[in-house]
Amino acid sequence: MAASHIWVSPLRPHSNVGVSDLGLRRCVDMRCNWDLERLPRWECCCLSVLAQRAITPVEDEKPLIPQVETSEAIDQVQNTQSRGFHKDLNLLPKPLSATDIFSSPRNSAKVRVAYQGMPGAYGEAAALKAYPKCETVPCEEFEAAFKAVELWLVDKAVLPIESSVGGSIHRNYDLLLRHRLHIVGEVQMIVNHCLLGLPGVQKEELKRVLSHPQALDQCDMILTKLGVVRVSTDDTAGAALMVAASGERDSGVIASDRAAEIYGLNILLEKIQDDDDNITRFLILAREPIIPGTDRPHKTSIVFTLEEGPGMLFKALAVFASRDINLTKIESRPQRKRPLRVVDDSNKGSARYFDYLFYIDFEASMAEPRAQHAMAHLQEFASFLRVLGCYATDSAL
Ligand SMILES: O=C(O)C(=O)C[C@]1(C(=O)O)C=C[C@@H](O)C=C1
Numbered sequence: 001m002a003a004s005h006i007w008v009s010p011l012r013p014h015s016n017v018g019v020s021d022l023g024l025r026r027c028v029d030m031r032c033n034w035d036l037e038r039l040p041r042w043e044c045c046c047l048s049v050l051a052q053r054a055i056t057p058v059e060d061e062k063p064l065i066p067q068v069e070t071s072e073a074i075d076q077v078q079n080t081q082s083r084g085f086h087k088d089l090n091l092l093p094k095p096l097s098a099t100d101i102f103s104s105p106r107n108s109a110k111v112r113v114a115y116q117g118m119p120g121a122y123g124e125a126a127a128l129k130a131y132p133k134c135e136t137v138p139c140e141e142f143e144a145a146f147k148a149v150e151l152w153l154v155d156k157a158v159l160p161i162e163s164s165v166g167g168s169i170h171r172n173y174d175l176l177l178r179h180r181l182h183i184v185g186e187v188q189m190i191v192n193h194c195l196l197g198l199p200g201v202q203k204e205e206l207k208r209v210l211s212h213p214q215a216l217d218q219c220d221m222i223l224t225k226l227g228v229v230r231v232s233t234d235d236t237a238g239a240a241l242m243v244a245a246s247g248e249r250d251s252g253v254i255a256s257d258r259a260a261e262i263y264g265l266n267i268l269l270e271k272i273q274d275d276d277d278n279i280t281r282f283l284i285l286a287r288e289p290i291i292p293g294t295d296r297p298h299k300t301s302i303v304f305t306l307e308e309g310p311g312m313l314f315k316a317l318a319v320f321a322s323r324d325i326n327l328t329k330i331e332s333r334p335q336r337k338r339p340l341r342v343v344d345d346s347n348k349g350s351a352r353y354f355d356y357l358f359y360i361d362f363e364a365s366m367a368e369p370r371a372q373h374a375m376a377h378l379q380e381f382a383s384f385l386r387v388l389g390c391y392a393t394d395s396a397l
Pocket of ligand 1: 116117120121122123124160163169191212214215234235236237280
């Protein structure tokens with residue numbers, strides 16, 4: 001391990017995944033942001049090698065070189081060391097320009113973007129809306145997408161955070177806190193669900209319908225009308241794959257028209273969601289935060305905890321109200337590691353409450369003094385405060 005920068009990814013257990021020098025250097029530059037004690041051992045090994053290699057020149061702008069064998073990688077390292085520094089100036093890293101720093105996600109090309117689900121899932125459509133030329137990378141679970149970004153297997157993750165019908169996707173709120181990624185953008189998407197079946201099947205023949213639980217909830221009326229059994233799956237496109245692979249003629253699917261195309265299913269009904277405006281908001285997550293601007297409307301997402309006491313949440317919300325900062329979202333989640341709290345002596349220590357984390361999105365950029373002052377004010381009495389990200393608001397549907 002000490003001689004090479006290769007580690008075996010837990011996400012791709014059978015492949016050795018190499019990271020380019022640029023990737024390594026960025027990793028080292030960012031090491032202060034990494035809580036080394038919380039990293040699994042292979043990442044620590046990798047980081048220590050990175051630290052030694054931080055001065056080697058950059059060879060490749062792309063962070064990932066798939067399938068590099070360890071021996072080859074050692075040879076590469078030795079060759080580079082014996083040659084000394086590169087003479088070819090084109091191989092030096094390109095300094096970031098103001099355009100790079102402030103560029104919108106929609107201008108970026110060739111980024112690798114992780115999403116949860118199979119090809120044809122709405123997460124993939126959201127990733128392509130954010131980065132039209134990106135290479136999309138399917139992940140089985142939300143957490144795998146977080147890890148893929150952390151381990152440099154991909155550049156970004158696009159994950160759902162709330163739906164206009166189903167509300168918050170709590171799992172992703174919890175993962176935002178457990179991982180150290182930054183929110184760098186959001187994508188709002190109208191989700192138009194279709195009822196799919198095998199070619200030649202009529203909707204009256206269906207006995208069960210498979211889909212993601214959110215999609216099943218969003219199409220409650222039509223499912224009730226059809227009188228079918230609802231079967232939950234990990235994602236909508238995965239359900240399409242299952243039915244296509246099983247050949248079960250009495251099984252239908254709720255998924256996108258793109259999933260129908262990919263898995264060779266027929267569209268039996270379109271726009272079957274109860275609410276026409278069925279919107280899901282996705283977050284774009286990255287290893288590094290973006291530098292907030294004031295050139296267009298921005299949102300900031302934070303998470304904090306408060307001490308127990310009357311009016312504490314009122315006081316917290318007042319830091320925004322008094323500065324005329326609009327809140328767009330507030331969510332509370334129990335602190336999983338400290339769910340119970342014994343209250344003070346006046347209650348004789350017998351009563352127990354849940355401790356909560358408060359997640360808030362507000363309409364202001366951290367580049368604005370009013371947002372900075374609001375955070376400084378909140379920090380005076382919040383027992384914990386973290387800015388999860390500051391990013392341009394997505395108002396395009
Ligand atoms: O299963 C998918 O296709 C997803 O992208 C997931 C998801 C979700 O988690 O809410 C996204 C949008 C739809 O609301 C249904 C499902």
